[in-house]
Amino acid sequence: MYHYDEYDHALVRERVAQFRDQVQRRLSGELSEEEFLPLRLQNGLYMQKHAYMLRVAIPYGTLSARQLRTLATIARDHDRDYGHFTTRQNIQFNWIELEQVPDILERLAEVEMHAIQTSGNCVRNITTEAFAGVAADEWLDPRPLAEILRQWSTVNPEFLFLPRKFKIALCAAEQDRAAVPMHDVGLYLYRDAAGELLARVLVGGGLGRTPILGQVIRDGLPWRHLLSYVEAILRVYNRHGRRDNKYKARIKILVKALGIDAFAREVEAEWQHIKDGPAELTAAEYQRVAAAFAPPAYAALSHADLDFGTAVAADAAFARWVSRNVQPHRVPGYASVVLSTKPGASLPPGDVTAGQMDAVAELAERYGFGEVRVAHEQNLVLPDVRKADLYALWQRAVSIGLGSANIGLLSDVIACPVGDYCSLANAKSIPIAQAIQQRFEDAETLHALGDISLNISGCMNACGHHHIGNIGILGVDKNGSEWYQVTIGGAQGKASALGKVIGPSFSAAEVPDVIERLVETFDEQREGDERFIDTVQRVGIEPFKARVYRKAGEPA
Numbered sequence: 001m002y003h004y005d006e007y008d009h010a011l012v013r014e015r016v017a018q019f020r021d022q023v024q025r026r027l028s029g030e031l032s033e034e035e036f037l038p039l040r041l042q043n044g045l046y047m048q049k050h051a052y053m054l055r056v057a058i059p060y061g062t063l064s065a066r067q068l069r070t071l072a073t074i075a076r077d078h079d080r081d082y083g084h085f086t087t088r089q090n091i092q093f094n095w096i097e098l099e100q101v102p103d104i105l106e107r108l109a110e111v112e113m114h115a116i117q118t119s120g121n122c123v124r125n126i127t128t129e130a131f132a133g134v135a136a137d138e139w140l141d142p143r144p145l146a147e148i149l150r151q152w153s154t155v156n157p158e159f160l161f162l163p164r165k166f167k168i169a170l171c172a173a174e175q176d177r178a179a180v181p182m183h184d185v186g187l188y189l190y191r192d193a194a195g196e197l198l199a200r201v202l203v204g205g206g207l208g209r210t211p212i213l214g215q216v217i218r219d220g221l222p223w224r225h226l227l228s229y230v231e232a233i234l235r236v237y238n239r240h241g242r243r244d245n246k247y248k249a250r251i252k253i254l255v256k257a258l259g260i261d262a263f264a265r266e267v268e269a270e271w272q273h274i275k276d277g278p279a280e281l282t283a284a285e286y287q288r289v290a291a292a293f294a295p296p297a298y299a300a301l302s303h304a305d306l307d308f309g310t311a312v313a314a315d316a317a318f319a320r321w322v323s324r325n326v327q328p329h330r331v332p333g334y335a336s337v338v339l340s341t342k343p344g345a346s347l348p349p350g351d352v353t354a355g356q357m358d359a360v361a362e363l364a365e366r367y368g369f370g371e372v373r374v375a376h377e378q379n380l381v382l383p384d385v386r387k388a389d390l391y392a393l394w395q396r397a398v399s400i401g402l403g404s405a406n407i408g409l410l411s412d413v414i415a416c417p418v419g420d421y422c423s424l425a426n427a428k429s430i431p432i433a434q435a436i437q438q439r440f441e442d443a444e445t446l447h448a449l450g451d452i453s454l455n456i457s458g459c460m461n462a463c464g465h466h467h468i469g470n471i472g473i474l475g476v477d478k479n480g481s482e483w484y485q486v487t488i489g490g491a492q493g494k495a496s497a498l499g500k501v502i503g504p505s506f507s508a509a510e511v512p513d514v515i516e517r518l519v520e521t522f523d524e525q526r527e528g529d530e531r532f533i534d535t536v537q538r539v540g541i542e543p544f545k546a547r548v549y550r551k552a553g554e555p556a
Contacts, residue, residue, distance in 0.1 A: 044115030163241030204255030301333020350378035427475025
């Protein structure tokens with residue numbers, strides 16, 4: 001994985017010293033909260049309902065075991081013994097005292113981490129899929145280009161005060177596991193017949209109160225022009241994006257207002273001025289960064305592993321876990337493992353305790369090469385595990401509460417922690433997630449239903465990505481009470497779709513029954529092993545809507 005050079009070290013340490021001074025001035029009263037607000041946001045610090053929240057960047061979702069142990073120490077020493085992994089491959093600490101923040105940032109700097117640009121109207125954390133570099137269907141590792149984008153966008157003075165926040169995601173595999181179309185700029189990397197590395201560029205995606213999927217603005221872009229083309233997009237957005245209304249300030253609104261063709265012409269004209277300038281990438285620069293992502297020292301192993309096969313045949317629970325939580329690896333004899341942070345009603349989705357973080361770091365070193373990934377579904381991934389070690393790893397994962405065999409199932413809920421912490425929230429999402437998980441805790445039933453994604457957001461900002469869940473739940477305010485709007489038919493990946501609202505919202509107590517009725521309708525309507533999303537797309541939302549809103553005593 002990438003390690004800081006002298007420029008990275010200098011920049012991060014100087015920002016820590018700068019913010020330490022700003023915090024001292026705020027505590028002394030020299031800075032008002034209004035004056036302090038933009039300064040703390042530049043360092044990932046939010047004021048929430050009960051305390052400050054610090055959001056720490058995990059670029060493209062990659063962590064070392066040492067970094068994860070540091071996050072565990074911060075959770076233990078400065079928070080309430082846990083951290084929350086987000087859909088943006090970050091981690092949030094929700095109970096932070098202001099005077100301790102500089103010390104926390106200094107601890108992060110010691111292990112090459114920071115909180116810079118995890119908030120504010122700037123380019124946010126660059127994301128990609130959790131299986132980057134190891135996926136069996138991958139054309140190339142997207143992380144070197146993600147790292148180049150990170151270096152280019154960090155404290156880039158031209159783009160620190162954009163109209164609104166700006167998110168970039170990359171994918172370089174046959175299957176999109178990074179939700180690329182829902183980003184301000186989405187990049188699909190691929191090779192043509194001659195082996196040339198190219199990019200398909202999408203622009204104008206985003207969820208929130210106006211959900212829109214990104215549109216292709218250019219295809220076949222040579223990789224060396226990646227930075228300059230993204231820069232051209234940002235320049236056009238910076239110049240024409242609205243600043244009078246924050247709800248209409250995202251690039252998706254600008255693209256929609258101009259139309260994709262007119263927007264593309266503006267970008268093309270801007271790009272012609274800069275395409276052959278300093279932002280043009282060279283092979284030497286790419287190789288310099290790519291060298292940090294060289295494959296580890298894999299052993300020469302066989303595709304077949306008798307010990308692994310015997311364990312699968314002998315232990316049904318292990319076999320079930322393998323079927324859901326183990327992913328193919330590009331190297332024979334290895335696999336990637338997803339550790340579920342969704343154990344059910346006992347812990348909120350995405351929350352991981354300090355002890356669990358320490359245990360995962362130990363697992364990464366014992367069974368892998370000391371590396372951990374964060375998936376945008378809020379789970380953790382061990383990318384390089386020998387198949388022969390999977391049984392022992394599974395037993396340990398179960399013992400630390402991260403061994404649920406539910407990846408992709410209804411209980412693998414994606415949820416923001418809003419209502420319990422965030423001042424923007426209309427309704428709580430964690431209790432709803434836990435109530436649904438409690439209702440659907442039977443493993444046989446879950447596995448029989450197959451793939452169903454369920455996403456919950458507590459407000460219109462859509463941090464839980466409810467729009468692209470097969471089932472989406474949005475917290476809404478109704479006369480001061482918490483209610484929940486339900487959508488179905490959302491999907492992520494290269495066949496992304498936005499869910500459709502099925503009707504009027506529900507009280508918190510009604511939601512588990514609503515989900516049960518949706519599942520019953522699916523079970524009745526599905527053909528063979530059809531997935532939930534396929535059934536919805538085939539029959540439409542009407543059968544589901546009729547079942548959910550049917551009054552007591554009415555015939556089915």
